[in-house]
Amino acid sequence: PARKSKSKGPYICSLCAKEFKNGYNLRRHEAIHSGNKATRAGGPAMKMPTMVPLSLLSVAGL
Numbered sequence: 001p002a003r004k005s006k007s008k009g010p011y012i013c014s015l016c017a018k019e020f021k022n023g024y025n026l027r028r029h030e031a032i033h034s035g036n037k038a039t040r041a042g043g044p045a046m047k048m049p050t051m052v053p054l055s056l057l058s059v060a061g062l
Contacts, residue, residue: 010019011026015033020026 009021011021011023012019013026013029013033015030018029020029
């Protein structure tokens with residue numbers, strides 16, 4: 001059977017009005033406005049393709 005979409009979209013950023021197809025992408029985008037970034041422990045911010053918990057970075061030695 002075909003899955004029904006649960007999307008109530010579009011999802012729109014309340015700060016810049018950018019539109020997203022799903023809530024996950026909107027939450028990732030909103031992190032930009034809040035200043036949350038994945039960083040190295042004690043080091044400069046890294047550009048990450050997705051938000052990665054800092055605990056994973058320290059275990060991996062990144």
